[in-house]
Amino acid sequence: MANPADSGDDLFESLRKQDPKAEEKAKLVAEREAAQNAKAQQRLMELIGSNSSLPVTVSSIRVIGVNHTRRAFLDRIFDPLLSANRDAPYTLGEALQEVGSAADKLRRFEIFHPSLHTFVDRPSPTDPSSTPTDIDIYLKAEERSRISLKTGTDLGNVEGSAYGNLTWRNIFGGAESLNLNASAGTRTRSAYQATFETPVLSDPEKRITVDALQSSTSKPWCSHDEALKGMGLKYSWATESGTRHQVGYTGVWRQVTGLAANASPTVRHDAGDSVKSSISHTWLSDQRNHPFLPNKGYLLKTVSEIAGWGPLQGDVAFWKSEFETSGAIAVPVPGIQGDSGVSLTGGFRTGMLYPLPVGFSSTSQPSRINDRFQLGGPTDVRGFKISGLGPRDGPDAVGGDIYAAGSANLLVPFPRVGKDSPLRMQFFANAGRLLALRDLGEQGSKSTQKSVYSTVAQLADGAPSLAAGVGVVYAHPVARFEMNFSLPLILRRGEEGRKGLQFGVGINFL
Numbered sequence: 001m002a003n004p005a006d007s008g009d010d011l012f013e014s015l016r017k018q019d020p021k022a023e024e025k026a027k028l029v030a031e032r033e034a035a036q037n038a039k040a041q042q043r044l045m046e047l048i049g050s051n052s053s054l055p056v057t058v059s060s061i062r063v064i065g066v067n068h069t070r071r072a073f074l075d076r077i078f079d080p081l082l083s084a085n086r087d088a089p090y091t092l093g094e095a096l097q098e099v100g101s102a103a104d105k106l107r108r109f110e111i112f113h114p115s116l117h118t119f120v121d122r123p124s125p126t127d128p129s130s131t132p133t134d135i136d137i138y139l140k141a142e143e144r145s146r147i148s149l150k151t152g153t154d155l156g157n158v159e160g161s162a163y164g165n166l167t168w169r170n171i172f173g174g175a176e177s178l179n180l181n182a183s184a185g186t187r188t189r190s191a192y193q194a195t196f197e198t199p200v201l202s203d204p205e206k207r208i209t210v211d212a213l214q215s216s217t218s219k220p221w222c223s224h225d226e227a228l229k230g231m232g233l234k235y236s237w238a239t240e241s242g243t244r245h246q247v248g249y250t251g252v253w254r255q256v257t258g259l260a261a262n263a264s265p266t267v268r269h270d271a272g273d274s275v276k277s278s279i280s281h282t283w284l285s286d287q288r289n290h291p292f293l294p295n296k297g298y299l300l301k302t303v304s305e306i307a308g309w310g311p312l313q314g315d316v317a318f319w320k321s322e323f324e325t326s327g328a329i330a331v332p333v334p335g336i337q338g339d340s341g342v343s344l345t346g347g348f349r350t351g352m353l354y355p356l357p358v359g360f361s362s363t364s365q366p367s368r369i370n371d372r373f374q375l376g377g378p379t380d381v382r383g384f385k386i387s388g389l390g391p392r393d394g395p396d397a398v399g400g401d402i403y404a405a406g407s408a409n410l411l412v413p414f415p416r417v418g419k420d421s422p423l424r425m426q427f428f429a430n431a432g433r434l435l436a437l438r439d440l441g442e443q444g445s446k447s448t449q450k451s452v453y454s455t456v457a458q459l460a461d462g463a464p465s466l467a468a469g470v471g472v473v474y475a476h477p478v479a480r481f482e483m484n485f486s487l488p489l490i491l492r493r494g495e496e497g498r499k500g501l502q503f504g505v506g507i508n509f510l
Contacts (some may be wrong), residue, residue, distance in 0.1 A: 022154065052093030056317060057083040059123060061099070065141045067112040068296060069111065069174035076202035077102050096120075096138050099137055106141070109205035113142045133220070146170055161185025165250040189225075191215040205238040209248075210343075218258075221387040221397045222369060225258035225266050243285040251314075252276045254370050266392035270368045277308035277314035291507070293422060294328035294474035295343035301325070307355045307371075316368060317358040317417075322351035331410075341419025345409045347510045348382070352456075353401040355437070355448055364448045366437070372399030375434040378494075378504025381405050382430055383467020383486030388496035390434030397496075398436075402455050405432030407510040422475035426484065431464040466490040467497065481505050 012223040040254040063069075081084055081098050090098075096118075103116045117486055120139040150165045158327045163183035170179060176198040183191045193213045198329040212231045219226060230252030238244045256271045263271075279302050288297035301324040308317030334339035336377035372459040374397065375381055387397035388478035407430035413419045435458055437451045473482030488497030 010158040011227060013084035029395065039411075043363075052091060054092045055133055056090050056135050057091050057097050057133045058090060058095055059083065059130065059136060061137045061139070062481050063139045063319060066143065067169050068143060068146065068153075068173055069175075073202050075172040087292040095135070099139075103139060106139075109199065111144055111170045111175050116141050118195055133358055144169060161188060163209060173205075175200070180401040187218045187220075189216045189218060191217075197336060200235075201229055207236050209234040209236070220260075221374075222399075223260035223263035223386070223396050224271065226370065227257060229253045241285075243283065245284075246282045247280070247281050250276070251278075251297075252383075256370065259359060262395055263328070264396040264398070266393040266398045267369060268397050269330040270370070272367060273314055274370060274486055275310045275314045276307050276316050276371070278305050279312065280305040288326075288328060290475070290479040293302055293343070293473070294345065295339070295341075296328055298327040299325060306356075308358050312358060315358060317356040317365070318353070318367060318371060319354040319356055320371065321354075322349065324349045339419060341413040343411045346407065346412065348404075349408045350404040351402070352452070355401075356451060358507060367489060369402055370400055372401060372436070373403045373434060374399050375403050375432050378482065378484070378502045379508065380430075380510045381407075381432040381465070381467065382482075382484055382502060382504070382510075383488045383497040383498060384465070385498050389432055389465055390418055390495070390496065391436045393495040401437045402452075402459065403432065405510060406430065424473040426471045426473045426482070427469075427470040428471070428484070429466070431466040431490075433464045435459065462489055465492055465495055468486050479507055480509060482509070 017323060058081060061081060063074055066074070081095075081102060081387055085091060093407070099118060103118060106112060107114055107116065117140040119140070121136045121138065123134050123136055145422070146169050148167045148169075150167075152163060154163065155163045161183050161186070163181065165182075166180040168178040170176065174497050176196070179193075179195045179196075181191075181193045191213070192215070193211060195211040197207055197208060197209045200208060210231070210233055214227075214229045216225060216227045230250060230436045232248055232250040234246055234248030236244065236246040250277070254276065256267070256272050256274075258270055259267060281302075283300075283302045285300045285509035286297075288294035288299055301322075303320075303322045306312070306318075307320070308314040309319075324347070326345065328343050328345040330339055331342040331344050333342055337449075339422040353367050353372060355367055357364050374387040376384035376392055376397075381389060387399070390400040390403070408426060410427040411424040412427075413421065413427060414423055417423055437448075437453050437455050464487045467486050469484050471482055471486075474481040482502075484502050484504070485498055485500065491497050
């Protein structure tokens with residue numbers, strides 16, 4: 001009598017085995033289908049090419065596979081393409097180019113999967129309203145999942161954190177989105193943010209954003225914790241030249257709390273509550289060919305903020321402005337034709353905080369530690385501890401009102417890895433200075449101007465704090481990772497350098 005277990009084993013063994021002839025046959029079928037699709041695509045391109053100058057009339061555009069998107073939202077995108085709404089006639093090539101541009105605009109809303117397919121057909125000849133030049137255009141789209149949940153961990157800038165993110169897309173059928181984010185880490189102890197975003201008039205380059213946040217962050221370099229609760233309203237847009245703008249209003253209640261036992265008098269003076277009410281503008285022009293490993297192009301960025309002045313109220317008032325620029329060039333290597341993978345990049349940042357009278361008063365107050373600049377760390381001036389540059393009061397880095405920093409980096413591909421790898425060896429030198437305004441007094445705007453002028457002049461008084469080193473750079477698709485060995489060369493009294501290994505991760509390095 002046969003053993004049932006042996007029979008079962010034989011059955012599973014036979015199922016695991018595959019017929020080599022069947023595998024070969026399936027492979028041939030797949031290759032044949034791929035060849036047929038390639039030929040069909042080639043014939044279609046030849047047909048379009050030979051008829052690209054053919055006059056056509058776009059009578060209708062239909063988007064197939066849309067279940068949650070409003071028709072009025074789609075009409076603003078595609079109605080201008082209909083021949084009935086245009087003064088000039090189309091050729092077939094022009095019509096397909098315009099439809100391609102509209103499809104690309106649809107992709108940028110990120111509510112559809114990227115694979116949008118376009119089909120062209122002629123209306124029925126029995127339709128009395130059609131003409132011989134009429135064509136109908138169909139776009140086949142697949143909507144993305146409306147709700148997505150993501151969790152994970154982050155490690156960077158000497159901080160580890162865990163996060164959860166919930167995204168609700170296309171809420172009202174017009175590419176609106178609601179993003180809820182919660183995170184907890186070693187320094188940012190808790191952070192909660194809700195962001196609602198909607199495009200304006202079906203334009204992916206024009207958006208209105210409303211956000212609310214609550215966070216608690218430990219700042220050991222300044223012996224305190226900071227708690228924030230606030231809301232903001234922003235409007236962003238892009239120009240035809242590719243530059244981006246954003247204007248916004250922010251209202252934030254800040255608390256300087258959890259002071260350490262050895263906190264300095266400066267930190268204790270600024271402890272407690274403060275309210276910042278501000279308007280801001282950001283301008284960005286990024287012409288680099290890669291955000292993390294560029295070898296050509298440049299970046300220009302300005303950020304301006306006015307807080308507490310005139311009708312803005314609040315209990316802090318200032319004008320805060322920052323300017324940033326960076327550039328990259330490819331370095332030719334003798335004996336290597338074309339791109340060698342070696343590049344030289346440079347960056348420069350500067351900023352100023354100018355105290356203003358609160359509301360409609362006439363006397364400016366000194367800035368608070370919440371609003372001052374901090375300088376030093378693995379993502380800006382390498383070779384120094386986080387907030388290691390600038391004014392100090394005892395053990396605390398209390399920040400400054402005016403700063404300047406620059407960096408030069410030589411990036412070289414690793415041997416046997418090649419220039420196409422996102423891995424590079426880095427040789428760098430960077431420097432910076434951070435200064436505080438002094439002797440503001442109680443004399444109003446003239447005293448403030450005099451203090452600002454004298455502090456700006458101090459930037460050029462002597463060599464800046466300087467560090468150099470060598471390291472490894474990895475350009476991940478979402479961030480840049482650096483592991484550097486740094487050596488501080490010039491330090492001022494009280495500043496904290498970091499000799500040895502330093503790890504950094506971020507999207508914006510000096």
